[in-house]
Amino acid sequence: xxxxxxxxxxxxxxxxxxxxxxxxxxxxxxxxxxxxxxxxxxxxxxxxxxxxxxxxxxxxxxxxxxxxxxxxxxxxxxxxxxxxxxxxxxxxxxxxxxxxxxxxxxxxxxxxxxxxxxxxxxxxxxxxxxxxxxxxxxxxxxxxxxxxxxxxxxxxxxxxxxxxxxxxxxxxxxxxxxxxxxxxxxxxxxxxxxxxxxxxxxxxxxxxxxxxxxxxxxxxxxxxxxxxxxxxxxxxxxxxxxxxxxxxxxxxxxxxxxxxxxxxxxxxxxxxxxxxxxxxxxxxxxxxxx
Amino acid sequence: xxxxxxxxxxxxxxxxxxxxxxxxxxxxxxxxxxxxxxxxxxxxxxxxxxxxxxxxxxxxxxxxxxxxxxxxxxxxxxxxxxxxxxxxxxxxxxxxxxxxxxxxxxxxxxxxxxxxxxxxxxxxxxxxxxxxxxxxxxxxxxxxxxxxxxxxxxxxxxxxx
Ligand SMILES: Cc1cc2nc3c(=O)[nH]c(=O)nc-3n(C[C@H](O)[C@H](O)[C@H](O)COP(=O)(O)OP(=O)(O)OC[C@H]3O[C@@H](n4cnc5c(N)ncnc54)[C@H](O)[C@@H]3O)c2cc1C
Ligand code: FES
Ligand code: FES
Numbered sequence: 376x377x378x379x380x381x382x383x384x385x386x387x388x389x390x391x392x393x394x395x396x397x398x399x400x401x402x403x404x405x406x407x408x409x410x411x412x413x414x415x416x417x418x419x420x421x422x423x424x425x426x427x428x429x430x431x432x433x434x435x436x437x438x439x440x441x442x443x444x445x446x447x448x449x450x451x452x453x454x455x456x457x458x459x460x461x462x463x464x465x466x467x468x469x470x471x472x473x474x475x476x477x478x479x480x481x482x483x484x485x486x487x488x489x490x491x492x493x494x495x496x497x498x499x500x501x502x503x504x505x506x507x508x509x510x511x512x513x514x515x516x517x518x519x520x521x522x523x524x525x526x527x528x529x530x531x532x533x534x535x536x537x538x539x540x541x542x543x544x545x546x547x548x549x550x551x552x553x554x555x556x557x558x559x560x561x562x563x564x565x566x567x568x569x570x571x572x573x574x575x576x577x578x579x580x581x582x583x584x585x586x587x588x589x590x591x592x593x594x595x596x597x598x599x600x601x602x603x604x605x606x607x608x609x610x611x612x613x614x615x616x617x618x619x620x621x622x623x624x625x626x627x628x629x630x631x632x633x634x635x636x637x638x639x640x641x642x643x644x645x646x647x648x649x650x651x652x653x654x655x656x657x658x659x660x661x662x663x664x665x
Numbered sequence: 666x667x668x669x670x671x672x673x674x675x676x677x678x679x680x681x682x683x684x685x686x687x688x689x690x691x692x693x694x695x696x697x698x699x700x701x702x703x704x705x706x707x708x709x710x711x712x713x714x715x716x717x718x719x720x721x722x723x724x725x726x727x728x729x730x731x732x733x734x735x736x737x738x739x740x741x742x743x744x745x746x747x748x749x750x751x752x753x754x755x756x757x758x759x760x761x762x763x764x765x766x767x768x769x770x771x772x773x774x775x776x777x778x779x780x781x782x783x784x785x786x787x788x789x790x791x792x793x794x795x796x797x798x799x800x801x802x803x804x805x806x807x808x809x810x811x812x813x814x815x816x817x818x819x820x821x822x823x824x825x826x
Contacts, residue, residue, distance in 0.1 A: 478798025
């Protein structure tokens with residue numbers, strides 16, 4: 376199907392975009408890559424009266440690199456991360472994650488800001504950016520503000536962004552020295568959204584057991600930090616937990632009751648346990664940043 | 666009522682000016698206004714790949730690209746694919762029986778062309794993965810993957826060490 380009618384606006388700067396969003400706030404949508412919004416509009420699930428296209432705003436394609444990390448413009452495409460056309464401050468994790476998103480034709484247009492604003496927990500960026508402790512930069516006529524990704528994502532298609540606010544960038548802190556990561560995406564076929572998505576970081580702190588963080592996507596409406604799984608891992612420095620060992624703590628993290636869970640929920644729990652296990656096995660194995 | 670928009674772009678090497686309602690996708694601009702019906706529309710939600718075209722040298726979904734966003738862009742559709750890579754691809758598609766009804770073929774050719782020009786040796790599984798975003802309703806995937814495998818290898822060899 377085709378989108379319904381709308382008026383099209385193409386600002387050249389962030390300030391201009393924020394002004395438009397404020398003026399049209401009753402019925403306006405930002406469009407960046409269009410790779411989530413246009414399918415919805417084609418199906419008439421979204422019929423905004425105004426579209427503000429930010430794909431021609433040069434500021435939104437900029438990257439600022441500092442000793443602490445990088446600030447990536449909101450319109451940085453998945454493809455730019457994949458091919459490291461922007462520096463990868465997470466030692467290859469950003470590039471690895473981007474490579475798994477959809478298909479090449481989708482990655483060429485889809486953007487990191489659009490993915491975060493869309494807030495689908497089975498997408499790559501929400502989980503990866505939560506795990507990395509990233510921060511969203513937002514702009515409106517009222518000024519700028521910064522929101523940690525974990526506070527930004529509120530639920531399926533729901534974020535802390537106001538109707539007239541624009542995401543301008545996302546800051547990612549440099550992954551700490553001595554950190555190794557592992558990621559695994561479980562999907563029916565390459566390019567599908569995840570049925571489960573796990574990101575593990577293992578940081579050598581000099582102590583007898585390294586610090587481990589484990590994040591899971593596609594289980595709840597927002598990415599989840601798996602505190603019980605992390606605790607189970609703290610007791611096993613070699614991290615040699617099998618899916619069967621993981622499903623207990625995982626159920627506690629997800630809030631599932633294994634005794635009363637439906638077959639569907641038990642299947643989902645099994646998928647997540649296998650996915651976390653595979654992410655653990657992948658720690659330190661993927662290629663590093665160039 | 667929203668007004669029509671006018672943009673200037675290049676389509677298949679020709680300077681083009683087009684006027685259309687804002688809701689027009691690149692696919693509809695190409696098919697309905699410019700008569701380039703080689704770009705096919707299957708799902709209109711990014712999944713099938715039939716509408717894949719080059720915009721500024723990158724393959725994109727024409728069904729998920731607003732024509733309005735193509736101001737100043739260089740668009741290449743299946744009608745204008747040319748050069749040794751594409752000739753080899755066409756010949757291998759024909760030899761390997763890589764099309765039946767042909768509906769998916771324009772998108773297959775654009776996506777395959779983007780693979781062949783990389784000059785990267787690709788294992789069969791890597792080609793399958795790279796083509797996962799193009800659906801063939803006639804399900805002739807073996808022929809399609811075989812044809813691309815042959816072209817990728819032949820084009821790397823043709824340039825030799
Ligand atoms: C076939 C297909 C397969 C896909 N597979 C995957 C996958 O495996 N994994 C995955 O993660 N994603 C996948 N995607 C989604 C893709 O990653 C999208 O690119 C992404 O979700 C949205 O980015 P966008 O730039 O296209 O945003 P748009 O579609 O332009 O916008 C999406 C939403 O974000 C808002 N928005 C966009 N930019 C801003 C901004 N700067 N400020 C405020 N609001 C903004 C829009 O108003 C809209 O609500 C797939 C998409 C398709 C069509
Ligand atoms: S019609 Fe565009 S991807 Fe199917
Ligand atoms: S040849 Fe018929 S859809 Fe592919």
